[in-house]
Amino acid sequence: MKEKGWEEIPIGGVIDKAGSAAEYKTGDWRTFKPVRDEKKCTHCLLCWIYCPDSSILVKDKKMVGFDYEHCKGDGICAAVCPVKCIRMEKE
Amino acid sequence: MANIKELSEKIPERLGPGHRLCAGCGASIVVRQVLMGTEDPVVAVCSTGCLEVATTIYPYTAWKIPFMHNAFENAASTMSGIETAYRALKKKGKIKKEIKFVAFGGDGGTYDIGLQALSGALERGHNFVYVC
Amino acid sequence: MIEIRWHGRGGQGAKTAAQFLAEATLDTGKYIQAFPEYGPERAGAPIRTYNRINAQPINLHCGVTNPGYVVVIDPTLLSPAVVEGLSDKGMLLVNTSESVDSVRQKTGFKEGRVAIVDATKISLDTLGKPMPNMPMLGALLKIAPLVELDALYEKIKAKFLKKIGEEKTKANIAGIKRAYEEVKIT
């Protein structure tokens, strides 16, 4: 992103775009990435509630995948999965 | 009380991705889960620390709710001001919504350098949740 | 410009008297100041408070060093220090049961005019307690007719009625009136 000049940004250090950090991709911090065996998944959503990077994608109460643009590969999802349907693969 | 599946529908994501906490950091897990505690809109305050600096590196913020960081030792007094402003403006009819308030402090910001501000806020009986 | 210095003890109401004087004279269209000399002193300690009254706006914001009037609310404070800066053209007003000679002797104020009144006795008679400040204000208005007594009474009623009730307000006014009548001027 091109850095803006002082006349172009809100005053007082206010950030007026909520959740704008999503534009910053932390996905490239990863050395291991989570991969899910869909068949085994029970959609308990423990992975979702424990993910520190809000990178578990949920639709209609179902786990539908990973946000690889932001997932840092910490492996928490794999660790908390009660049915071990998530494994960490080398990038 | 909702179960996890219900929460995933009822509660909007309040701390989004793209923050720069360490991979696997517990702070953002705690914040996400605490903020799932109400369906009402929430305003959050945070004392200086990892959580604050990693979630709000200008020009980005991971917070999807109104958020303020003031200084290290004053999350409780900052929130006292916000919560009081809310009561004042509600009394005048300028704000109609029911809003909840949560302050996050680290150990230092809470029971070390921030103990006095927290003690004062508790003694005055402001209506907010303080998480350490 | 009239400059007045009040000497009293903390808790005796010197500051209140000076404020009443200022407020009552303000209503006559005059420009006024009333300011105490603050220290860490508490009840019983000697304190000074000041008035400036003028027909023109008062720009001065320094202490009063050459008062035209000195009012001593507590007789035990009498010493040469109370007449410091008071010229022979000025007047010394003292709450005392003693004589003018005794006042002159204790203060060394030989030439100027001295007025005396037993304000402690008056306050004991009227209020039932030694609060000589308001009687001293009455006595001062006799020697320095800055404002009509009735105007002062109105001020006092406005301030006191709610705070201390009708009876005590009337007692204060009676004390002022008596001191106004009883003050002896040389």
Add this chain to the structure above:
Amino acid sequence: MSKVIALMGDQAAAEAMRQIEPDVVAAYPITPQTEIVMTFAQFVADGLVQTEMIPVESEHSAMSACVGAAAAGARTMTATSANGLALMWEIVYIAASTRLPIVMPVVNRALSAPINIHCDHSDSMGARDSGWLQIYCENNQEVYENIIMAVRIAEHKDILLPVMVCQDGFITSHAVEGVKVYDDKQVKDFIGEYTIRHSLLDVDNPVTYGPLDLQDYYFEHKRQQSEAIKNSLKAIPEIFAEFKRHFGVEYDFIETYKLSDAEVAMVALSSTAGTIKAVVDELRAQGKKVGLLKPRFFRPFPKEKIVQALSGLKAVAILDRSESFSNQGGPLFTEIRSALLDESKKPLTVNYIYGLGGRDINTEQIRSVFTDLEKIVKEKEVKDLVNYLGVR
């Protein structure tokens, strides 16, 4: 209808606050500011204002709560003195940098140590680089009027900076003077409603306040602050003009007194300016061409007005009621001297540090400064740049 009532400087401040009726006041009492908080708290208790008051446990929390309340969109005020301002320090900067229009009466008092409760300007002068605007008041009338004006100044869209309204501890704060108080409605009409661009309570448009601002943006935010200070020099006269339309009273960044044909002059802030006026009158009656310059604002620093007022004079004594320990004189002196540097018709300038810890400055001392100025004019030379007036 306005009316003249007897008020102490602190009460005049509280009276202005009553009429402004801020949404939130968070304050901690400290001598000699106490009567402001005390009087205003009574107004709250008596139901005369709808203000929500936060009786904080320290000044640090007072300013912290003000920052929170202001960011939440509340019109916010506090008040302090000396050590209280010092304890706020960290958050004083944050309030200005976050661009929150908080108005804070400051009752000037010496900073410890040794501890002293009386007037000097060390407290607010120390905060001169904090990004706050600073107004200095000569008397209780100015205290009252400046606080009312400060609300509009702070909230002006081109400024959005907090404002300190300073008065001299005890000298005016505890002195009763007649103050012309305007009608409540008149004041309310003048200050108007407050709306904030980004409110923390606007949950539908969430914003983040107080982010981590690194090498890539911090400087830009500071540049914005400098611009706001520059803007204030243009925007404040609009408010002066509006104040005059509303109340018939004329204000400016500076006040000059018998200066137009003067040969020498003194420069002083706050109540001392009044005492100097009395001496100027006295010396004028003796045919001496003396005058006074009273800066009303120290931030923004009204450079052009000051230079215009002083250039052409032969010698000027600038009085500082605070030390900056620079060996170059107090803050008022160094800034005015620097402002005059490029002027071709600049006067000789000399500094007097005076009145520290409430030491009375009387007419005799002021006369002595005018005598010194005569000598400087005669000898065309300033022997001692920095002088201490009234010290043993």
